[in-house]
Structures are given as C-alpha cells and as structure tokens.
Amino acid sequence: MKQLLYAVGAILLAQGQAMAEDTPSNQVVVYISPQEYTHEIKLWHFVKDYWFAQGPLIEPVLVKTLGATLGETAICDAGVTGKVLLWVKPEMFYNPHMRNFYGTINATVYSGSGHALATYSGKSRYSGDLDILPAKSVQAAYDLAIQSFVDKMKADPAISKLLQEGIPSNQSYTPCSMVAVLPGLKR
Numbered sequence: 001m002k003q004l005l006y007a008v009g010a011i012l013l014a015q016g017q018a019m020a021e022d023t024p025s026n027q028v029v030v031y032i033s034p035q036e037y038t039h040e041i042k043l044w045h046f047v048k049d050y051w052f053a054q055g056p057l058i059e060p061v062l063v064k065t066l067g068a069t070l071g072e073t074a075i076c077d078a079g080v081t082g083k084v085l086l087w088v089k090p091e092m093f094y095n096p097h098m099r100n101f102y103g104t105i106n107a108t109v110y111s112g113s114g115h116a117l118a119t120y121s122g123k124s125r126y127s128g129d130l131d132i133l134p135a136k137s138v139q140a141a142y143d144l145a146i147q148s149f150v151d152k153m154k155a156d157p158a159i160s161k162l163l164q165e166g167i168p169s170n171q172s173y174t175p176c177s178m179v180a181v182l183p184g185l186k187r
Helices: 002-019 055-070 134-154 157-165 176-181
Strands: 026-032 041-044 049-052 073-075 082-095 100-111 116-127
Touching: 026 055, 026 176, 041 082, 049 134, 055 073, 055 082, 055 134, 082 134, 082 157, 082 176, 100 134, 116 134, 116 157, 134 157
Parallel strands: 026 073, 026 082
Antiparallel strands: 041 049, 082 100, 100 116
16 A cells, blocks of 8 residues: 555656656647637627637637747647747627628737736727628638737737746746636736
C-alpha cells in the first residue's frame, strides 16, 4: 500500500514539474467560452430566422489569422499555456431593413501569467440577405471583425514585446482554462 502511495506521489510530482516548464509551446492561446458552442443565437428576418453557434464559426478563422500575424496559435484545451492568452467574445446582429450583418469581436488580452493587458474590439458590416446563404454572410462579417481586432493587437508594442520575450522568470504560466475567472482591466 505504501509503495502505491509513493508511486502516485512520484507521478504527481513529475506531472507538476512537467507543467512548470519555462517556455510554453504556443505564442497565443485563444479561449472561447463553451457557451459559444452550445448556445445558438438567432438572427431574424421578416419571414425566415437563422440559428447558429458562434464558436465553430470563429475558431478556424482566429487560428489562421492570429497564426499568420502573431505566431503559433492554439485553441484553449486543458493545461495549455501560451505567452499571450486571449479571451474572445463574438457578437452578431442582422438588420433586416438595411440587409446588413454587423459582427463584433471583443477580445481581452492577458499575459501568459494571467495579467490583463488590453481589450480590443473589431467591428464589421457586411451587406447580404438572410434568405440567401446566411452562413456565408455571417462568416464574412466575422472574418472582417477578426481581421480588424488582430490589426489593432499587432500594432501594440507591449504585446509584441511579450511575444518575443515571454513573461518574467519570477512568474509562472497560467493555464488558458483559467481565463474565465481572471479579473479584467480596471477602468
């Protein structure tokens, strides 16, 4: 019995040391709330409604756009760390009178240790009909909003420095799954 306890203790110790690596494997880790995958939103038109989950639409575009601009990017999974943690909150609105899709991506940027650095917002307007290929129009509106906030994020020298140098050696990396409980920026 004691040997089993020692073995479990050794495994836990080794696992803790493995998680305390000095450099994370990703530059940017993106956290999208699980609600964005399970809670569908509705865009309405006079005759037809369109329901969709936002998470699956923005995830591949975020990984591609951030990866091309800022370096290796991953979607948050248990225990994943990065030099920059990014909490992304999408919004979509459709105006049936003007036939415009309005996409917004709000992103809070945290250092790898969990300190809030900045908040960015990317907005877009895309003309289209809800009756004709709504998924394509929604995706196009999100693509424009994502590109807008990534351009703002790329221009920030504090984030560029963090991506190059990482966090100070006296701080430890925070797993991305903790982003939802981290405090935001004080206004």
